[in-house]
Amino acid sequence: MTEIQTPRLLLRRWHEDDLVPMAEINADPEVMQWIGDGSVRDLEQTAEDIERWEEEWDEEGFGLFAVELLASGELAGFVGLSVPAFLPEVLPAVEIGWRLGRQFWGQGYASEAAHASLEFALQDRGLDRVISITRTGHEASENVMRKLGMELERQTTHPVYGLPLSIYAIDLTQYEA
Template sequence: MTEIRTPRLLLRRWHDDDLAPMAEINADPEVMRWIRDGSVRDLESTAESIERWEEEWDDEGFGLFAVELLASGELAGFTGLSVPGFLPEVLPAVEIGWRLGRQFWGQGYASEAAHATLEFALQDRGLDRVISIHQVGNDASENVMRKLGMVLERETVDPVYGMPLRVHSIDLTEFHA
């Protein structure tokens, strides 16, 4: 089983008891504001998402990690790797992404988890390049991307929702562990 420990976090595969707290995160309009069209997700759609994320682990050898706080055992959200099929113009590519519950914002958890995931992608999984995509205006995510050393590669538009997007990237030669 793939696990990564950071000073404050455990990045791990999904457990059955992660469903309710992840559904609570997905039901928060403020959390979902910058995700696709901003729609919240219910328990059923969260369960379907977790199932897809676990399938991606099996199919690709990477996926979205559940992010657990070491101090409390609470599920903070996710970070991890996925293939951004919703944006065909960037394929083939692997994207790093994250989503944390609002109570976990502003504490450096997203940066800590994303840095560990990026190191996993480039050093453990042998990827030579990783991208990250955010909606224009989502400054918090863009700040995490900059902290990772990612640079703006292009601006584009979500082909389904018409939202302006920015694609950032980093390759193995630019990454500093």
């Protein structure tokens, strides 16, 4: 079982009791405003998401970690790696992404967890390049990307929703520099 511990967080595979807190995060319109078309997700959709994330772990050897606060055991959301199949123009690629509950914003958790996931991707899983995709103008996510050492590679449009996207990237040589 793959786990990563940072000073304040435990990044781990998903447990059955993560469903309700993750569904609460996915049901928050402020959390979801920058994701896809901005629609919230219900309990059933969240269960399908978690099942798909776990399948990606089994198939790819990486995936989205559940992010747990060490101090309280609370589920803060997710961070980790996925194949961005929704955007064929960037494939083959592995994306690092995150989604945290609003009460966990502004405390450095996304950066802390994303840094650990990036290290996992490049050093443990042997990837030589990682991208991150966000809706253009989502400053909080773009700030995390820049803190990871990622640079804006290009801009494009979401193939389904027609929304502008920014694609950041980092390769192993940039990471090691």
